Amino acid sequence: MTSTLDRPIASGDPILDAPGSQAGPPRMTSRRSRPAAWARRHRRSALWLLPTFIVGVIAQIVNLAGSPQRIDDEGTYTAQAWAIDKLGELAHYTFWYDHPPVGWIQLAGWTQLTGAFERYDVAVIAAREFMVVTTMIAALLLWALARKLRFTRPAAAAAVLLFTLSPLALQFHRSVYLDNIATMWLLASLVLALSRRKQLAAFVGSAAAFGIAVLSKETFLLALPLVAWLLWRNAHPSTRRYTLSVAASVLVLIGGGYILLALVKGELIPGPDRVSLIDGVMFQLGSRQSSGSLADPGSLVSKTFGMWWQLDPVGILATGVAAVGALSIRRLRPFAILLLLATAFLFRPGSYVPVPYVIMLLPFGALLIPGVVQAAIVGYRRKKGRGRKAVAVAAVVATVAATAVAVPLWATQLRGFFLADLDQPMRQAQEWVDANVAKDSRLIVDDAMWVDLVDDGFARDNVIWYYKLDTDPAVQAVSPNGWRDSDYVITTDSMRTFPNTGSNVNQAIESSVSVASFGEGNQQVDIRRIDPDGAEQAEADAQAGFADRASAGAQLAANPALTLDTASRDLLTGGRVDSRIILSLGQLLGTGDATVLDFPAVTGENDAARRQVLLQSVDGEAARTAVTGWFGALDGPVKPSSVTVTDAGVLVTFPVGEPTGLLPHVN
Numbered sequence: 293m294t295s296t297l298d299r300p301i302a303s304g305d306p307i308l309d310a311p312g313s314q315a316g317p318p319r320m321t322s323r324r325s326r327p328a329a330w331a332r333r334h335r336r337s338a339l340w341l342l343p344t345f346i347v348g349v350i351a352q353i354v355n356l357a358g359s360p361q362r363i364d365d366e367g368t369y370t371a372q373a374w375a376i377d378k379l380g381e382l383a384h385y386t387f388w389y390d391h392p393p394v395g396w397i398q399l400a401g402w403t404q405l406t407g408a409f410e411r412y413d414v415a416v417i418a419a420r421e422f423m424v425v426t427t428m429i430a431a432l433l434l435w436a437l438a439r440k441l442r443f444t445r446p447a448a449a450a451a452v453l454l455f456t457l458s459p460l461a462l463q464f465h466r467s468v469y470l471d472n473i474a475t476m477w478l479l480a481s482l483v484l485a486l487s488r489r490k491q492l493a494a495f496v497g498s499a500a501a502f503g504i505a506v507l508s509k510e511t512f513l514l515a516l517p518l519v520a521w522l523l524w525r526n527a528h529p530s531t532r533r534y535t536l537s538v539a540a541s542v543l544v545l546i547g548g549g550y551i552l553l554a555l556v557k558g559e560l561i562p563g564p565d566r567v568s569l570i571d572g573v574m575f576q577l578g579s580r581q582s583s584g585s586l587a588d589p590g591s592l593v594s595k596t597f598g599m600w601w602q603l604d605p606v607g608i609l610a611t612g613v614a615a616v617g618a619l620s621i622r623r624l625r626p627f628a629i630l631l632l633l634a635t636a637f638l639f640r641p642g643s644y645v646p647v648p649y650v651i652m653l654l655p656f657g658a659l660l661i662p663g664v665v666q667a668a669i670v671g672y673r674r675k676k677g678r679g680r681k682a683v684a685v686a687a688v689v690a691t692v693a694a695t696a697v698a699v700p701l702w703a704t705q706l707r708g709f710f711l712a713d714l715d716q717p718m719r720q721a722q723e724w725v726d727a728n729v730a731k732d733s734r735l736i737v738d739d740a741m742w743v744d745l746v747d748d749g750f751a752r753d754n755v756i757w758y759y760k761l762d763t764d765p766a767v768q769a770v771s772p773n774g775w776r777d778s779d780y781v782i783t784t785d786s787m788r789t790f791p792n793t794g795s796n797v798n799q800a801i802e803s804s805v806s807v808a809s810f811g812e813g814n815q816q817v818d819i820r821r822i823d824p825d826g827a828e829q830a831e832a833d834a835q836a837g838f839a840d841r842a843s844a845g846a847q848l849a850a851n852p853a854l855t856l857d858t859a860s861r862d863l864l865t866g867g868r869v870d871s872r873i874i875l876s877l878g879q880l881l882g883t884g885d886a887t888v889l890d891f892p893a894v895t896g897e898n899d900a901a902r903r904q905v906l907l908q909s910v911d912g913e914a915a916r917t918a919v920t921g922w923f924g925a926l927d928g929p930v931k932p933s934s935v936t937v938t939d940a941g942v943l944v945t946f947p948v949g950e951p952t953g954l955l956p957h958v959n
Contacts, residue, residue: 348456358713364786366468367739376400389572395470395508415743433479454658459705460604471651477505485522499539503546580644606698611657717811762794775800808896842867855887
């Protein structure tokens with residue numbers, strides 16, 4: 293006997309009565325034949341789904357490490373997952389309830405199960421691997437949702453392609469955002485909410501999935517009305533009260549777990565010298581700086597929307613038009629309402645607009661566009677009357693025109709994702725730091741490289757996420773003098789453009805000189821040595837050092853025992869050669885003649901004083917050994933970091949950080 297909760301329902305509602313989901317008379321099949329029967333029933337779907345799924349996977353993984361460039365938010369979520377894996381803590385700094393931790397707990401689970409952090413040299417790329425997994429699971433769920441909403445197989449396949457191939461989607465799906473994890477769970481919740489069989493289990497699963505979505509990223513709470521409506525509308529009237537009560541209890545229980553965590557830790561309500569859940573919620577709801585007005589070109593919301601628009605203007609326009617059109621289609625109306633309300637919420641006056649907010653909207657845009665097109669085609673075939681057919685024809689023509697415009701735009705954007713190595717400056721900067729900066733140095737950094745630098749041997753307390761220097765008492769306790777206790781600041785676009793960069797970070801940047809720079813524009817990464825005496829003294833020291841090197845270099849260049857080409861002479865007399873090279877060459881000339889072939893720049897140090905000198909090879913192994921031994925014997929402030937015999941000559945390299953006061957001062 294079939295229970296009421298398990299009985300199929302024929303409600304007449306288009307949302308519920310999906311094709312292929314209506315249960316027919318029970319069939320007697322053997323256990324052995326069930327997989328074969330299932331495969332036969334779904335082979336046509338597989339012919340549409342598998343190719344689109346494979347295309348989506350390829351789009352996600354090709355050049356995953358190269359584009360887009362790593363950003364600070366990615367590093368933060370990666371570092372928090374790393375802290376769970378390696379430190380047994382919820383975060384690499386004080387966990388202060390700015391976001392629920394369930395998102396990066398899942399990320400930590402993936403890295404532990406697969407050894408992802410050990411398989412990649414760059415920690416963020418290990419986390420991006422999990423983003424590929426969540427995105428493709430979400431794509432499968434989107435297909436299932438589309439089929440439950442009576443999409444044809446081609447329309448469902450189009451939804452998957454839009455979700456995985458749109459340049460806007462690809463930009464954010466590749467990035468380590470909690471929203472990508474939450475999207476997977478939200479779609480699972482919607483699919484289960486539309487289930488008409490075993491409703492109690494399905495509704496419990498829907499509520500649980502939605503709870504995990506919200507605890508992965510709190511902004512997904514905006515989808516609660518949609519989930520609640522689908523559960524209510526789909527529940528069998530005879531068991532609606534019971535099934536919805538159980539589902540609501542599950543949702544409250546999951547949400548209550550987060551509150552219980554704060555309560556157990558004694559961090560539920562605000563108090564002196566402690567974080568609290570209430571403070572974290574109030575920060576998200578009202579304390580964040582407004583993103584400004586869309587009418588102001590310099591506002592954060594204008595820049596954010598401009599970035600979205602640059603990636604996929606056709607997709608954004610098509611989504612807006614489809615959302616409006618879907619209001620007239622019963623089965624799509626709830627999704628259109630959510631999309632429009634979420635968009636309106638985004639642009640409410642005085643609001644803060646997070647850059648990844650668009651991630652929650654992406655699956656609904658991908659769903660509504662083919663859904664409206666399918667409805668237009670069906671309408672043209674079935675509806676009578678010139679007016680209705682004209683509307684259907686206009687919708688189809690608009691779709692064809694949008695596709696013609698989007699294809700070349702998408703091709704250009706996708707080529708960049710697949711070929712451009714935008715992250716190269718970040719890797720070069722990390723390699724330079726690993727090779728040239730002492731491991732006991734203290735660094736102020738973008739969180740995108742925090743884990744990598746700690747793994748490279750820098751002490752955890754000496755690698756400071758710039759945001760924490762002004763906001764975390766635990767960090768301030770080990771830096772009583774603020775920015776002056778740090779040796780280097782490594783600036784990225786995230787740091788330079790962050791709207792709330794604190795005074796310590798700003799002063800560190802202002803009171804520093806660039807020692808290496810990689811990339812240009814938004815991808816530029818600068819490594820800057822901090823002068824604890826302040827910005828004015830840093831500038832004065834830089835100018836004095838330049839003048840002293842130029843004066844001493846001119847005297848050295850006049851020595852007839854030294855042979856130089858024109859380019860090397862210009863560098864030497866122009867103050868562009870490190871004072872240690874000038875001193876050591878002066879001493880070397882006391883032993884005989886010398887020929888300098890070049891003062892090669894270390895990669896990334898084109899604007900800094902040259903700290904390498906290439907001397908012409910001396911005939912005979914004994915003579916070369918004598919020269920390398922002479923430089924190798926130097927000690928004190930002029931001790932080189934390496935002396936290497938190359939095919940071109942003897943290359944002498946001095947460590948980064950030119951000492952002051954080695955040369956006579958020029959007044």
